[in-house]
Amino acid sequence: MTVHFNSKLATIPGYTPGVPKGHSAEDVAKSSLAQLASNESPFDPLPEVIEAVTRAAGSMNRYPDPEATLLRQRLGERHGVDPARIAPANGSCEILLAAGEALLEPGAEIVYAWPSFSMYPNLAAMSGAREIRVPLAKGEVHDLEAMLTEITAATQLVLVCNPNNPTGTYLPFSEIRSFVERVPDHATVILDEAYIEFQTVDDPDASLQLLDDHDNLVILRTFSKSHSLAGLRVGYAIGSPAFRAAMDAVRQPFSVNALAQAGAVEALKHGEAIRSQVLAAIKERARVEEGFKAHRLLTATTGANFSWVSLGEDGAEIEELVVNDLTAAGIIVRAGRGLGGPGWLRISYGTTEENDRMLEALGDSVRRHS
Ligand SMILES: *Cc1c(COP(=O)(O)O)cnc(C)c1O
16 A cells, blocks of 8 residues: 555646755855846845844744734835735745635636746646636737636636736736726736836836725735845735635644744835845846847846846747756756746846856857757
8 A cells, every 4th residue: 555645736736946956045045156047136135134033033932923913014004004904924925825725626717827927827736726827918918808808707816927927027007907997806816916126117006006996806925036035935915804814714823934024024124225126136137138138139028037038939949958058157047948938038137247147158058059
């Protein structure tokens, strides 16, 4: 006799880590490897945040506050929303999985764009719901009209990633608003705004004004990207109090650990410093995009901290060779094939020095193989 795991396990996609096999994240941080595969911030966490986390470590013999009361209060002040609407989480990925648990089951439907965030396919696989993937439109943007036509009486969840991972493309708030207004009330819309701080079109908090009129809307944010805290694991949802209660019902009470709560509370005190890091990343983005152009590489219009780079007509054939060349040069990027976009690369922005190294190695490799 041998152990049999349940049948859904075979269909759940595994997560491919951005760091090469056999390396820990710490090894990579200390090495000269340019880690441009996970859209992390190249900036160190703020020293005040490191201090707050260190201080909190002194009382980690105790369980954390299961309600994350202080963090919810500070987030409420930061966004001008009732803390009763805010569900902090062990990274915003926890909310995605918990939303699948709370809303999906066999017979239900989930609608999302593709290519989009690699976690989304897990929700259908884990719940047995039917998934409808709507191809991106021209320009690698969400096709919101096509998504609307896929919504039925069985639709329980609609995911919109804005800016979209892996393409970086951003849909203006006016389009998001008209979409949310047209989605029927029975379908929950999760607006995944992991990169919202990096777009320069709208006020990053524009979408929050839709919450009052749409109980079925959930906005997802994270400290992982803009706040340089990917390793701390803290994100949050803003939705209806009922959505928050559903999240709490399906996950363990202590999912946001004490260090994460303390670090996030401290980070919220330093909006100016975070904002200047985000502005530096936006400035660097313009320079890196010029570099791609100089190598005659086309990219999708990005509003994020990464680019989606086309390797051209024969891109699918050279993609693996190019990724291997970059890896050999100590530069880790994401192959598009594993993200639903063969022939493309997703490249996060690192430090200026890392970006220059990446541009040079990429230019060399593409010239060699095309
Ligand atoms: C990185 C990312 C997240 C955030 O994940 P965390 O669990 O908060 O680290 C969520 N959505 C998208 C689209 C992302 O790229």
